[in-house]
Amino acid sequence: MRWVTKLIGLLGMLSAMASATCPAWSSVQARQEMEKLDEKLTQWDRSYYQQGVSTVSDTTYDALRAQFNEWQHCFTPGEELQQPQLSTQGKALHPIAHTGVTKLPDRAAVMQWIKGKTDLWVQPKVDGVAVTLVYRQGHLAGFLSRGDGQKGQDWSAKAKMIPAIPKTLSGPLANSVLQGELFWKRDNHVQNVMGGINARGKVAGAMMRQGDPELLNELGVFIWAWPDGPAEMSQKLDVLAQAGFPLTKSWSKPVKSVDEIASLRESWFMSPLPFVTDGIVIREAAEPPGKYWLPGSATWVIAWKFSPAQQLAEVKSIEFTVGRTGKVAVVLNLVPLQIDDKQIKRVSIGSVKRWQNLDVVSGDQVLVSLAGQGIPRMDEVVWRVSQRNKPQPPEEKTLTPLSCLYFEERCREQFIARLAWLSSPSVLNINGVSLRSWQQLQQHLHLAHIFSWLTLTQGELSQIGGISAARVAHLWQQFTQARQQPFSQWLMAFGLPLPRAVFSTLPDSQWSHLVARDELSWQKLPGIGAGRAKKLVEFVNNPQIAALATFLAQQGIQGFIDQ
Structure with missing residues (x-):
């Protein structure tokens, strides 16, 4: 009963944490999209669990499985959340069921879970394939894939070919059932640098396919459960280590606080390990008798996964931005997501041609990561919605390096981009004037061309709504000081198509x-x-x-007067 009570409490906590972002779909479209994704997930499950072939990265699969469950929350809230189709066509019954591990999203949830618990231990969440090892009278009598948790595929023949698996045991383990992770052994794998390298799929493939004897030599086993074993965790670890399972003892650490847990999680994420991991597992030493273990019933153990280097994001809308030279760039506006400590709401994907080749529209799911200097980038379109509503991009033929020098409503964006460029520190260095400042000036004062600001008076600037006298004085001072910039800087402000290095050596002064x-x-x-x-x-x-050059001459700008 104690375990049932804990399970109810945990489910309540998880329910409170759920906050799916629901697409604005009709019931018909929701059903269509869910059926389409369900079909794809089922196809991937069959390939992975029945054929040992991973046709999609673990990151993509996990993200889309979570997305499907979110859609279930949104559109079929009364239905039980769909789980992976674990059938491997295996008929071998597990002596003790695999419970699976509930994944908690963050530090706050972990802190809530550990309240009132004692004798806690942390282990790496080794990324591989879950298995059962059965020993009878000192001999390995069975080696089963997890399957659906109650039945799995009998891999006993393959187990005999894996050197890392002890074939005989003695003492307390002579008649035992062990559960663990079959993993791909690595040398100094640093998770935050190397990522998951699809380790899970490699292990599954090696076990499901005929042959692959070489890869079997590269497999190891990490025992994470000994149902009905010694009550004391330290004793359990010692026995396992002496029997040929040393990793469990080496990588099981006692903890008393969420700070210790978080510290180990961070350390293992950044440090070289002998296996691929995707988080940590936190468990109580005390476990119920094995006969009570059922899939989904584990209240004594949870996982806290690492923040993935890539995350799934839904595209909210497509935005086209026009630069000062008329080039059109495409930006995806996203449902906000968090990677590390950075919130991401938008990501640039480059040109209109690239956008068309990627074929991405609102509602699609994309994988996003952080490139150098924390700049968001889109790595892949992993799911496309059925309704392909593509916005019309600007007509690029009308946008050139010589367009929008004078304001027209059709080219507002390029005109403002030109102003933002010329005021930047490397050009005229008009301090304190941002893109938003130029938008405000244009809205209220209707600049005719890119140099019209030279004639603005303090009185005209004060007409801008909500602007202070100090701000007016600052703008007027900055515009006045810009007049003193050298000829080469004004050529940059024009957008003269010279390489930057040539401006400083240009012999012409007029x-x-x-x-x-x-x-x-x-x-x-x-x-x-x-x-x-x-x-x-x-x-x-x-x-x-030519007309703008004449205007600059009228304003007394150096290099334009003598024409």
């Missing part, structure tokens, strides 16, 4: 000198080929560029 250059003259500068030379001639002779 705009008229640039206009006088022909293509051959441009090609004499370092890094300028025929194609770029042609673009430079077109640029300086463009009518709108």
